Amino acid sequence: MTRASLDKQPHEVAAMFDDVAPKYDLTNDVLSLGQTRLWRKAVVRAVDARPGERVLDLAAGTGTSSQPFAAAGAYVVPCDFSLGMLREGRKRQPHLPFTAGDATRLPFADGVFDAVTISFGLRNVQDTDAALAELLRVTKPGGRVVICEFSHPVLAPLRTVYTEYLMRALPPIATTVCSNPDAYVYLAESIRAWPDQPALAARLQKAGWSKVAWRNLTGGIVALHRGVRA
Template sequence: MTDNPKNHLNNDIQDKLVKDSIARNQDISTQAQARPSPTLETASQDSRSSDFTQVQDLPVGKAQGQQTTMPTNQANAHHTSSSDEQNSQQTRTAAQTAFNQRDDINNPHTLDTDGSEETHFGYKTVKKAEKQARVADVFTSVAKKYDIMNDLMSFGIHRLWKRYAISLSGVRAGQQVLDIAGGTGDLAKVFSREVGRSGHVVLSDINAAMLEVGRERLINAGCNNVDFVLANAETLAPFDDESFDLLTISFGLRNVTDKDAALRSMYRVLKPGGRLLILEFSKPVFEPLSKAYDLYSFTALPMMGKLVANDSESYQYLAESIRMHPNQQTLKQMMEEAGFENCDYHNLTAGIVAVHRGFKA
């Protein structure tokens, strides 16, 4: 039996994709490491710093800038007894030392608002008030190796998934685009080119480390019609109603504490006739593939995370979070309940990933 030349070509292309990605992201990591790391004191200062876009810096009539950071939603804190307040303050202080305070933007889940109400963090059960900080820890840890790991974990196929999602976006010149949880900016870079000089793109993420990597990448690529905004997907508080023609969230929805609240916020900031695209891991439709995928996810992913990013626990969480995410039909129903119409989904790679699409009437 002779080798198929097409297989050799595909393998060569695959190898080149991974090597190019590794080289590119090593350059980005070197640039990011050269920047001084923020201390707790500087991280907790008013978010009107030069790092990310401010309200006054955005074009008139365009999207809306960055929320001022307030540690652990102190502005919404209720009066409690002295002992309760002391316990609450101790919990807040512990949480603040675990992650960059700018990642706790407008957290709607606090001990004051949610009490002991619980949710999942991977397979673990945690208080709702704690999940955002835990997710922030994960992505702060993996930010500088995120794109390398994506190429390795998916064998480069994530690029094809994103390309297909973009093909469904209907993005046009002059439009306003919000890429939620956009991290390192893969989609925003393409949208920047597609909307042109008359359009505008906002790359938002709740995690400052991820957003900084995206900012470096897009600035280096000459994307001068993109702003970078720290924002919580559940509230999208910095953005006005009916601001965007297109919203995208790529591999980020499963990390949100309250997905229903996030979908309602996405509906709020979308213009009438606008479109939402969700690219996310989903449930394989072929049972033998599902079992092989589980084996790969819970053995190979943490091992690669340890070897490449020196962090196996974060990739264990990522594997678990995929399993806890709603399946295709459930997410479609959630979108409809949030108000979206003509919702559909497209399975990719036999349902390992799905693109969901919905419209605002």
């Protein structure tokens, strides 16, 4: 699969991530020019996990994004639908309770998490609205959601340079660090096809989240959306 579309097939996306799992974190650091670490820190601050809280980290991959929540004293559940990512995560961080799950049919009871978060995974879900509703379902009243996702740069010059980088530079760079550069062609196209900041905020509100807001990171290359379950 090398074309992003609104009909993303879960088994194809999962197979793609299975293939890139061993070098996924390294590849992301290289392709983002080190920005992923800053974006992860912004997510950790926004989630603000506290000791004893339950946190769902959806699309957690190898668990790199989950570890800071555990370090804060929260009980974090890294969840992903790529078995390859989960296997790699269990090798690296066997203390975390990695769980296989589909974002549109989460294997958790209603209202069990104080906070739910997903970073750079929502755009790969076949039914975005179903995933946002599922996140709401498993969150306690008063609980919070934090979504970190690639978005639309707010300044036209940056938007032009960024688009050129995605489609021209990203695949050749990926070839040097990743065994499946076609996967990153798909990822680049999925970023271009993703809704902008206001559109994603509207979908969060439609799913039932309240107090929805967002802030841009790196000029809007990434956006951090937040919401609360009433």
